[in-house]
Amino acid sequence: MGNLNKLNPIEAALKFINEHFPNCQGALLAGSVVRGEATETSDLDIVIFDKNLSSSYRESLIDYGWAIEVFVHNLNSYKQFFEMDYKRARPSMPRMVSEGIVLKDDGIIDSIKKEAMEILNNGPEEWSEETINTKRYFITDALDDFIGCSNRAEDIFIANTLAELLSEFVLRTNRQWIGASKWVIRSLKNYDEEFANYFVEAFDNFYKTGNKKRVIQLVDYVLQPFGGQLFDGFTFGKS
Template sequence: MKDIRNRMNAREAARKIVEQHFPSCTGAVLAGSVLRGEATNTSDLDIVIFDKKLPASYRTSFNSFGWPVEAFVHNSESYKFFFESDRKRARPSLPDMVANGVIIKNEDGIMDKIKVEANQILTNGPDKWTKEEIDLKRYFLTDVLDDFIGSEYRPEELFILNKLMDLVCEFILRTKNQWVGDSKGMYRALQRHDDTLTEELIRSVDTFYQYNEKKSMIEFVDRILEPYGGRFFEGFLLGKMESAQSKEM
């Protein structure tokens, strides 16, 4: 794998890639870790392409000018569907790339307009969880926490803990009406929201990995759940039909 220090400058490479691979596009932005100063030898170039003549959106990966490239290609309408989909699932992948990306091509000011749309989505934030959604997530979080507490088989415990981390991070962020992320994006979202809480979670997880001690992780999850009623099992109801309820009366 080529050392990142020996690669062409990321922005210059992105310009050449757009010229060579997407010559008919009207707009393009470079996004990702290379702009945040966090690039590693495995980092790629994330480039969002806008081509009004394109019949449908697509995603493609390839190598060019010494870089692995991931291109997210849209026409003048398809990106709106992904903007809205990302907003609904509270994971603003495409809006974030566009809003925080560097413009590579901008015919007729198309990127200025789309950047305004992306920034507005990020500023407005995700939809607030309802009481019903919070209770549903409490139930699922309780279920995985109980599995973690009860398991005595190390391989299973590792997988359960990974799921528990993901659920508790989502719960923390969404109950505070914050965006969430995937994989390293979830860590970054939590760190932006509360750096101290993030460090505490990491210490709890490390404690289990190193010493097989569950207490700190269990206490952490319980403390997160406590303001919303704590663990939730007794009384949970999902999908029961009114007709079935009436028969029991």
């Protein structure tokens, strides 16, 4: 990628917006470089606010030695993304806005940041009892497949599904934001670092040894406060 020509992230981001969005009303630099978590493969996440745009868009490119992801909005379109992220309980856009370093501001950024922080602080909507029971059923179903499976290749992918379902259940029943990929473990740690370590160790032990005991114990521990595993008597859509 031409690392010898790579600029400081803030300098690169400023050059980028001055070249590509000189008339925007606001711009933020977000992502791992802002959180101090940058790696060799990190990119620049840049959020642009431009009142003259008819609609939002996202674009990926390479410039100034950096891979750049740019999220471009007018002064209304970002609200739709805030709402979508709230409904799916993955606050990607509010998080970028709240943590972002201001690159340009014509007096609009403060209020948008306050909107983002309010969403993050309030957390996602509470799951209904029906949703909790439905999730319990699917976790139980995946666990039964996991316990009964004797095929190592299938075991691995069932475990992956179980980990995803279980992490979502823990976080949502505690009114916490969820995540995907690396944000699964980050979300668990933000909620409870001790539990996150317990969660990782259980699945790591299975992947290394094939022993399912700790994963089974983990599932039972998570479901127990909500009535445990659920199969007998579960219905969905019955009138």
